[in-house]
Amino acid sequence: MSSGQRLDDTEVQALSDTLDDEYKSRETYAQVIRDFGDVRPFVNIVEAEARHASALLNLFEKYGVSPPANRWAGKAPRFSSVHEACVAGIQGEIENVAIYDRALKSTQRPDILAVYQALRSASQDRHLPAFQRCAQRSPERGR
Template sequence: MNKFPYPPSTILSFLVLLVLFASVIIGLESETNSSRATQAEQTAPTSASQQQPQSRTVGFLRPTAPLSQEEIRDLRFMREEEKLARDVYSVLFQKWQLPIFQNIAQAEHKHTSAVLNVINRYGISDPAAGKPAGVYADAHLTKMYKDLIAKGQRSVEDALWVGGIIEEVDIDDLDKAISRTQRGDIIRVYRNIQLGSRNHLRGFAKSLAGLGRDYKPQHLPLESVTQILAGPMENNRPF
């Protein structure tokens, strides 16, 4: 009878290695199948009930809730009031060639355009569409424009006082419009315009001081104007 050529310990070690090798192969195959299943789940079409809504964060979406009649009137009015400021300053720059009128006219163009963006967002008709300088849907603004132009063309000093009253009235009207809305996008635009108006008022007061004239309130309370003029020029904010 022939004896087995390998000792029992060698045979046992061989069997252990064989079992370990088989376990590794099985584990790799299981992991591969699991990965394939995951990929299949990710690429498979999702049913309507499983689909998650995607959020849209680019820009402003047109709001679904309608504006109140007050909010609509305020937006239309502020669109034209900012246009009036631009129109008046443009005429006064042509008359007196003072850079302050040209610079602020450009700022007012941005202001009226910012209000127009809100008007378009809410689907409101634009009262200033197609209207040239000095023409407004609001009869009060039409009269105001004529009165301001008449005064501003009398002298440089009168023109600077015209600038002051425009900015005071604008600040006051914006305060009232802000009090009549709770919509953040509208309030943000109004407050940004107000910031510009405060800076413009400071600019006109400084120009009058250069002529030896102290600025006196023409529309706002003395306390409000004093506080504005005592403050520094403010940094513009994006609309």
């Protein structure tokens, strides 16, 4: 542990909550790819979610805290169409931003805050608009 200071329970819970949500997103988007093929924006965002989880896992390691297991493996939701998955992606990214909004209030540590802010920004500024565009263009929208 290079920090010299242990995380308090609130900080650990926030890290756990954010990692759990990144796992959920990654597993959900990977399931969409398994069900519908290499469809955008899922193929791009699934890789980003893996990077997000990795950034959070680095914080767990830095502070000597055991991360929670991925409880979403094999339990991702399934969708009847790409459009339905895109609509769910919109809601998922909105929820992800809200989780990061809460997490940003959980600590004053600059390293953790920087990761939270970067991941929140990715969800708000890149992933959410990508899913909104996807929902607008999906041909099965009317089904």
